[in-house]
Amino acid sequence: RLDANLISVVPDQSFEGLLSLRHLWLDDNALTEIPVRALNHLPALQAMTLALNQIWHIPDFAFQNLSSLVVLHLHNNRIQSLGANGFDGLHSLETLDLNYNELLEFPGAIRTLGRLQELGFHNNNIKAIPENAFVGNPLLQTIHFYDNPIQFVGQSAFQYLPKLHTLSLNGATDIREFPDLKGTTSLEVLTLTRAGIHFLPRRMCQQLPSLRVLELSHNQIEELPSFHRCQQLEELGLQHNKIHEIRADTFVQLMALRSMQVFWNCIQFIHPEAFVTLRSLTKLDLTDNQLATLPLDGLAGLTHLKLQGNPALSEPFTKESFPKMRVLEVPYAYQCCAYGSCSSFFRVSSQWEAEDMSPEEEDPHKRTLELFPGHADNHYDLDADDLQLDLEEAKLHPTIQCTPSPGPFKPCEHLFESWIIRLGVWVIVLVSVLCNGLVILAVFASPSYLSPVKFLVGSIAGANMLTGISCSMLALVDSLTYGHFARFGARWETGAGCRVTGFLSVLASQAAIFLLTLAAVQCSLSASCVRGYGKSPSLGKVKAAACCCLLLSSVAAVLPLFSIGEYGASPLCLPYPIPEGKPATLGFTVALVMTNMLCFLTITGTYIRLYCNLLKGEFSAVWDCAMVKHVAWLIFTNCLLYCPVAFLTFSSTLNLFLITPEVIKSILLVVLPLPACLNPLLYLLFNPHFRDDFRLLRQKGQDKGSFPQSCRADDMEKSSYDSTQALVNFSDIDHMFETPDSLGVRPILDSYSFPSMTLIPCQQ
Template sequence: LLVECLGVSLGPEPCPLQCQCEEDGIFILVDCSELGLTVVPDNISTQTTYLDLSMNNLSELEPGAFHRLLHLTEFFFLLCLYSHKHTNHMPSYISSMFGLFDRMLQNNQLERLPSEDPWNLPSLLSLRLDANLLTEVPARSFSFVRSLRHLWLDDNFLTEIPVSALDFLPNLQAMTLALNHITKIPDNAFSNLSFLVVLHLHNNQIQTLGQRCFLGLLSLETLDLNYNNLQEFPTAIRTLAKLQELGFHNNNIRVIPERAFMGNPQLQTLHFYENPIQSVGRSAFQFLPKLHTLSLNGATQIREFPNLKGTSSLEILTLTRAGLSALPQAFCQQLPRLTVLELSYNQLEGLPSFLHCSALQEIGLQHNQIRRIEERTFQHLVSLRSLDLSFNCIEWIHPDTFISLHSLTKLDLSENSLMSLPVGGLGGLTHLKLRGNTELYEDFSPEHFPRLRVVEMPYAYQCCVYTSCDSYKSISQWETEQSSEEEELHKKTVTLYPIQIHTHYYPDLEEFQMEIEESNLQTNVQCTPLPDAFRPCDTLLGSWLVRVGLWSISVVSLLGNSLLLLSLFSTAGCLSPLRFTTACMGASNLLTGMCTCTLALVDALTLGEFGRHGARWESGAGCQVTGWVWVFASEASVLLLTLAAVQCAVSVTCARAYGKTPSHGSVRFAAVLCLTLSLILASLPLVSVGEYGSSPLCLPSPLPPPSSLSFPLCLIMVNTLCLLIVAGSYSRLSWELRRGQCGGVWECSVVKHVAWLIFTNGLLYIPVAFLSLCSLLGLLSLGEEVIKSVLLLLQPLPSCLNPLLFLLFTRDYTHILSWPRPKPHPHLHRDRTLDDSMVSVETEKSSCSDSSMQMSLTEAEVLYSGSPALQPQLETIRNSQSSSSSSSFVPIIPCQASSSSMRERERETEESDW
């Protein structure tokens, strides 16, 4: 180890400038790494035994630079050079360093090794030549380093095994040739390496192995052939009698033959995953008495569980992403020492009894098709600590399944179809995961889980019993703290277990993690998902301000729109296009009022205990229907308002330009089209575009991350486009009317009514759309209570204001409060030669109405005063008005009909009540 001692003088000779020196008895340790040196310091003490010159800019070494360092035993010399010309060969004067034990030349740009002038380092034990540009190793490169024990040649550009060079290394114990471009291993490639214990050949392009390629490796215990292109099982390994660890995962091997490892009785660890296995011999893994780890991940074609007779020491078995559909009933009798069983991502539909696997500590059965858990399945597994049954189809668990699992601390039942969970025997749990069980509504009392610290529930309301609704943290805070804890734990783990970071299962590591977690005791249970303003524990609506406001909106909307519809359908006469559009708007507003009334009733019925009923309401049909009706009604109201404004503008323009208006059929078709479009938008969640049950408000969630961004964004874009069209149409209408000096028309109640509808609906829509869009995209951080209040109060507010505006701008509305009685009315005989301005005015009236569009006599006088030719008709209307006592208003909007005067008079009679 190096300790910083900058500026310390050691004996009579000082420490080199900028270097760090440390005393080690009578010897000196010198660290001059990463200083940007261009020359070797000239005042290095003769008592130096350790010298590190790595990561500098040394381009060449002066002769005799290290002659005085007779005691040097470890030399780190990593050249960071700017060109190849200084590093394409090794200087010969280094041969005089007979005491050199360790030599590290990695991370350079060496292209070749000396051949004619070999190194004379008889005491050298370790040589690192990795991460260079070597393409070959000359035959006599290692002829004078016969004491070498460790050789690193990985991460170069070698294309073949340096057989001749390796013949001079009879004492070699560990060698790595990984990360090269080797394509084959010939016979007798390592014949003189009888003491070699570890051989790494991973990450090459090896396709074939000679039948006798490993001959002579009498001491080999670890062989790594991972990440190559092997096409066939390497039967050459049968000559490795002392082999203990074998890895050849991530190759292209398709068949494991019978008795594949009959020559490897000492085999302990076998990693064979990520190969396209199509068949496995039944005796392939038999009679391996010392095998304790077997990994066959990714063998997708395996249909039957392998026969493990005689492999009784197996402790870790991994067989994932295969095609297993069943397990042998007695397979535990062959594996009495099994501690880890990982069978995830298979097609298991049932489970046998694990009674004889009493040593099991971890079982992974996630991502299968298991439906039922019987009583005897996990009986007497007293050592079991972790059980993962997530992502199955489990519908039922026997009440006594977990009774004997006294050591169980982690249970994962996520994403199943459970309707109930037996709690017997689960008192020792510290981690419980139940998310995704949408039919699991019951509350789990903390008394059943006294040691529980981390729990994931299907619904946020089930966390109300574990934490105070006012004291829980936000989801982002919890995720940040959890991730930081996991990172710190991972750092500690890698520090203590650096060798095992690339393996899949490590029981000792699991024990260490459990100890770390158990030592980090917390006072509160960490329960997710957390309750919030949209998933409250006490009341659905929250504050009394929202509650009173929603009740007011509901009552006014129901009464106002009911009266409006009653007045429209109770009067005699034909159902004109404008009347049809107005009726549709009133009906949609009435539906919105019914939805708000439903939420208000749910809040009243569950006041103070909404958490007990929230899960059933949120996922039930009532919430789904409420959300669907609300979205349909809201979109229909916006689209019909757009139609009314466009109809008004188009009718006036057509009447002034062409003397005629759009037909009744086209207007009604447009209204039906608006309703159809609203129906389609509201039904998008039925085809998995968004959802209504994401919150108990039953509306598309405006909070990130939503179930689907496309649905709420689609609604916002449609509504925004409609309001822009409305604003543009009415701006054009106002400009044409002012330019044409039609003051009487501009002052009529029809135009003012539609103008106020546009203004109020647009004014209320802007904050709702803005806050929803910002919340969806994460552009603005607002409290959930604010967003909830805006949605519940501003969004349904137009449904109660629209009928009030009708009453405000239609002064003669007293007939609405009483059922009309049919009375005879005088007929209005109209001259066929009326002025075109009259047609235009009538057209404007029949097109701009958003309600009943009835006008008083005073307004008619103002309207008719602009044309002297219409004064006789106005006088007739005055006489008719004075002689009629059934109504105080005069109809001026006739239904379009044929040119027959008789039909026109009949139509005028039918319109008298309208």
């Protein structure tokens, strides 16, 4: 053993007299050439390694006197070329390792190695394997030449190798045709991956009757021939191809086939009888295809089935379909409900009726608790007989690891799993729709003057009503699917109804926030403009700004429809963070929340500045403080109720706190839409304008048809003080209220039936 030294030269007489030396280790040194003359003195040498050196060339007849050599390792050198007769004299060589070198051409010198059984030259720079490359190596059993930039492989390169049982060719990206393997009848393992093969020859299995493992992944295969003559085939890998269908005769009579990997293809159709004869099949992977249905005939023996990534495959599976199943991966969590992940859904045995699985039991690492039903807390006290009985029962009723697991966001029975949430959502729906409708009627149908702030309050009510409508759609789905939501959950998530619900929800919530921001800014600008120019922004400009807010809200609501965010991530159809949500959804949510937080900061800063100026008495005009106070209440309630949503989003992003899915679901269903019913209540209960508008509407209804013109003029006069644009000086109003007797104002004011609290001086 001379390995792991710094030997750079081996003198010619170094091994003279060592006629019986059988093993020589010269690896991990600094040799730059083969010590030909020194090796000529070792006729009995059987194994030698020159690996991990810096050898760059193998000359002709380098090993001519090593006729007994059986194993030769030359890997991890810098070999770029070798002489045409470089391996002459190695009559007994069985293993040759040329891996991890810099060979530019196929080592044609191996033609003289008649007893060679194992050959490796992977990770080189070989670009072509010529015709009849191994014609002189009929005893070859294993060839490894993957990770070479191979562009050409002769059709006859691997012919007539009757002893070859393993052939591995990985990374030959320019290979377009499957090699002709005539005469290579003992091949058991064939790997041709990361190539450019487009089709398989129909006589492939006739040439390879002993094939047990066939790996053809990462190719361009579009159509499969019939494999029925590969009777000994046990493992088949066809992943990452372009296969479109599996015909009835594709896998017919493959009695020994145990594992089939067909994921990442374009399979749209599988013949109903495609798997009927696969009696030994236990593992089937169809992940990421385009399946809409899966034929179940012949799949009763499966223990592992993977179907994720087939969004159109939403049909539920019963336990009877896969009685031996251990690991099941399905597109939707609802399909796992049949396997005990939720209570009372597709249950067929008393054990499933009795068990009420907890989240811990859904964890595959904690499944051992299921071996002892009813003794989760004290199973260590079981005696030997009880333990034996439980183990036998566990064998009769094996547990199934089904993913994705159902949970609060993927419920099996009810969309709203709590009656408190169900009643809360219905209350929000009724209050938001009715009360916001009443606000809209009072604001836009009243004959009183429509001020800019009042217009924005009515617009906010319209947005809040849309929130109520979106919540009503969820409540309706919960009612229609009560007790069996899993049957319809997948279709609801992927359907147009869910997208419409999510669109309305985002549109309404964003429009309400943007319009509230506009209302706060308008109040501040109106006061400033009155002080500086004697007038406030016109209603037309405010309407134009409101249209811009609606446009921005529409853009935010449309983005998830174009895969920026996602509405169908949960049956709630909201693009807000849920456990195990997609990064794209989380990014969209964070951007949305950051935008809303910026709006609330702008609102708060604007109103603080407005109130500070009011307290200083810097404004010289009176305007409608009732609406100013109403907007302030809206700001307070909306900011307060949005805090849990913002906290939830950032906690999910930064993993700051562990928040249970139940809490997240409650916040999204109840807290998020709650402003939609509180906002109109604040206007209906505390704003004097509603009482005035309601009275005017009632009078308008009573007087309709009789003296319409006079009534309208009278009502307009009575409601003139409702305007936020009343330009009455503070000094005049102060005199009117402070010295009523001397000025004779109170009798005049009393002569008019002004609504109470219509005009409130802001300095008071």
